[in-house]
Amino acid sequence: DAGVTQSPTHLIKTRGQQVTLRCSPKSGHDTVSWYQQALGQGPQFIFQYYEEEERQRGNFPDRFSGHQFPNYSSELNVNALLLGDSALYLCASTMDRVNEQYFGPGTRLTVT
Amino acid sequence: DQQVKQNSPSLSVQEGRISILNCDYTNSMFDYFLWYKKYPAEGPTFLISISSIKDKNEDGRFTVFLNKSAKHLSLHIVPSQPGDSAVYFCAASARWSNDYKLSFGAGTTVTVRA
Numbered sequence: 001d002a003g004v005t006q007s008p009t010h011l012i013k014t015r016g017q018q019v020t021l022r023c024s025p026k027s028g029h030d031t032v033s034w035y036q037q038a039l040g041q042g043p044q045f046i047f048q049y050y051e052e053e054e055r056q057r058g059n060f061p062d063r064f065s066g067h068q069f070p071n072y073s074s075e076l077n078v079n080a081l082l083l084g085d086s087a088l089y090l091c092a093s094t095m096d097r098v099n100e101q102y103f104g105p106g107t108r109l110t111v112t
Numbered sequence: 113d114q115q116v117k118q119n120s121p122s123l124s125v126q127e128g129r130i131s132i133l134n135c136d137y138t139n140s141m142f143d144y145f146l147w148y149k150k151y152p153a154e155g156p157t158f159l160i161s162i163s164s165i166k167d168k169n170e171d172g173r174f175t176v177f178l179n180k181s182a183k184h185l186s187l188h189i190v191p192s193q194p195g196d197s198a199v200y201f202c203a204a205s206a207r208w209s210n211d212y213k214l215s216f217g218a219g220t221t222v223t224v225r226a
Contacts (some may be wrong), residue, residue, distance in 0.1 A: 006153070034214065041118075042201050042216030043156070056212050090155055092214075099144045099205055100216055103155035 002027060004093050004104035012110045013081050018020040019074040021107045032057075032074040033101060034066055035067060050096060056102030078109075086111045115139045118217035126225050131189040133220050135202030138183065142204040146214065147176060150199045157198050159200075161188070190204045192224045 005024045013019050026030050031048035031050045035043035043102055045058035057090075066075045088108050090103035117136045125131045133147075148156035162169040162176045162185070169176050174190045189196055191205040199221050203214040 031212075035216075040218065042118075042203075042218050043214070045215070047212035048212050058213060079115075092155075097207075100146065100161060100208060102158060102160050103148075105153070105155045 001006070004029075004091055004102055006089075006091050006104040006107050008107060009105070010108045010110075012112060014112055015081055017026060017081050018077065018079045019109060021078075021089050021091075021103060022094075022110070023074045023076070025072050025074070025091075026102050029093035029095055030072050031094050031096050032068055032072065033092045033094075034074070034105075035090040035092065036060070037090055037106070039087075043072045043090055046076070062064030070095060081111045083111050085109065114218075115142075116202055116217040118202055118220050119196060119209070120220050121180050121218070122189055122221045122223070123226060124223045125192045126192060128191045131192045131224070132188075133187040133189075133198065133200050133202075135185050135187075135217055136183060137185075137204055139206065140183070140217070141206040141209045141211070142215075143203045143208050145176070145178060145185050146203045146205075147174075148201045148216075149196075150201060150219070156201055174194070189222075193221075194224050194226060197222055198226045 011095045026062045033048040034046040047057040063079045088106045090106045091104045094101045138190045146161040147159040150156045202217040
């Protein structure tokens with residue numbers, strides 16, 4: 001049973017560029033959340049998708065947007081990249097109404 | 113505003129002894145608490161959780177204690193093993209308030225010495 005998968009593993013972008021990160025949830029899960037983890041900090045919630053809609057959003061600017069597809073996979077898009085966007089981006093999946101979220105290995109984004 | 117706090121950035125313990133990790137929270141709406149373990153270059157792995165209606169939950173070597181009046185929870189690992197060396201995150205959610213996100217602490221790095 002495959003767990004949560006994310007691609008790519010690493011990414012290097014230049015300031016001002018745009019990036020798309022991808023996530024496939026664990027089999028049987030229908031809810032996907034995205035988190036940003038800066039160095040030395042805990043993961044910070046970006047947003048959650050359920051039934052292809054953004055259900056909840058954290059304190060992140062509109063430059064961060066997402067999408068969920070009918071097969072429950074999800075994308076995170078970040079526009080106009082800033083140096084401060086450099087972080088580990090984690091995708092987590094769960095079934096609706098279940099508290100435990102299961103995380104993928106993350107995508108390490110470096111903005112230069 | 114950090115609603116979940118892990119005030120000890122690191123913990124060193126001898127193999128076979130008990131590891132105690134602490135976590136404090138400020139949001140009284142939190143009703144579910146989780147512990148995750150994270151190795152370098154991997155995502156966080158779910159360890160154990162506890163609902164606010166309980167004060168203790170045990171799973172093998174891992175036990176989580178919840179003190180709601182003090183807004184404090186702890187994770188006990190007994191006995192500690194070298195493979196337990198990792199970063200441990202405390203997380204909380206407020207599902208009954210339709211708050212679906214997990215709020216994380218900054219983590220505690222555990223080193224188990226042989």
